[in-house]
Amino acid sequence: MFIQIEPTSDIPIYTQLANQIIELIARGQLKGGDALPSVRALASDLSVNMHTVNKSYHELVHKGIIRIVPKSGAIINPIVQEGITNENCHRIIEQLKPIIAEALVLGMSPEEIGQHASSILVDLKGE
Amino acid sequence: MFIQIEPTSDIPIYTQLANQIIELIARGQLKGGDALPSVRALASDLSVNMHTVNKSYHELVHKGIIRIVPKSGAIINPIVQEGITNENCHRIIEQLKPIIAEALVLGMSPEEIGQHASSILVDLKGE
DNA sequence: TAACTGTTCTATTATTAGTATAGCAGAACT
DNA sequence: AGTTCTGCTATACTAATAATAGAACAGTTA
Numbered sequence: 001m002f003i004q005i006e007p008t009s010d011i012p013i014y015t016q017l018a019n020q021i022i023e024l025i026a027r028g029q030l031k032g033g034d035a036l037p038s039v040r041a042l043a044s045d046l047s048v049n050m051h052t053v054n055k056s057y058h059e060l061v062h063k064g065i066i067r068i069v070p071k072s073g074a075i076i077n078p079i080v081q082e083g084i085t086n087e088n089c090h091r092i093i094e095q096l097k098p099i100i101a102e103a104l105v106l107g108m109s110p111e112e113i114g115q116h117a118s119s120i121l122v123d124l125k126g127e
Numbered sequence: 128m129f130i131q132i133e134p135t136s137d138i139p140i141y142t143q144l145a146n147q148i149i150e151l152i153a154r155g156q157l158k159g160g161d162a163l164p165s166v167r168a169l170a171s172d173l174s175v176n177m178h179t180v181n182k183s184y185h186e187l188v189h190k191g192i193i194r195i196v197p198k199s200g201a202i203i204n205p206i207v208q209e210g211i212t213n214e215n216c217h218r219i220i221e222q223l224k225p226i227i228a229e230a231l232v233l234g235m236s237p238e239e240i241g242q243h244a245s246s247i248l249v250d251l252k253g254e
Numbered sequence: 255t256a257a258c259t260g261t262t263c264t265a266t267t268a269t270t271a272g273t274a275t276a277g278c279a280g281a282a283c284t
Numbered sequence: 285a286g287t288t289c290t291g292c293t294a295t296a297c298t299a300a301t302a303a304t305a306g307a308a309c310a311g312t313t314a
Binding site for chain 3: 038073074
Binding site: 019022023025026063064065079080082083084085088089092093095096097098099100101102103104105106107108109110112113114116117118119120121124125 | 220246
């Protein structure tokens, strides 16, 4: 688990953690069916409170990325082959829109935006 | 100023406001050199506190999108032709990465991601 | 049985979000 | 000149969130 938390960041710790777990899954370094470390183990590993890790896990549950089996552990859901839910798709677009608008206003061209998005995809999936 | 605030949203009001102003600029409905309404006028218009609007404006200043002339008003900076700053570019990418990773994990294909990004660009710029 | 698991409860501290009121000094307009 | 409007500042308050902390419960697993 190659996770690094920056306590001084303006991004909450539980968000940093959730994002990095999502990245690891996108990269294929964590796969569907894999178990995440226990909240206590990961909290100790990251020198962070148990409740903070717990909050990250539940955010991932809320996004539909993992499932938690009480008294047992957290398990990564397989990446759905049926494609993305309409609801999730809409949520992604709503998150994307303000960032793209900001990029345009700051002088980034549409071509550059597409190019950077591709770079990120290559970085994550190797495509 | 076609701005609509949802007080019950989990997104802070000052963020909603800043994002919508950015969108208006990206759409060309607000142009460089245009003056934004005074903090009091907009606050009254939106039934929101003056300080909340003030915070939005200062966030836009921090992003380099508007400039505030004390005792006078807030003016939109012209969209820079020289292209985006390296610093701003890096910030945009860091915001983009976790969203794209989440989209992948939720089953959105790279092609779909590019397609949706294009749709947003068309919606904003008409390209 | 014993260690480990997620869950729940209570509590505290610090920060942020939002509202509210008031006053200041410069700019703009009449 | 004087009034109004402007952004700015200061203070105060409520509510919510972020993060930590310790403890206990009950089911799982070795």
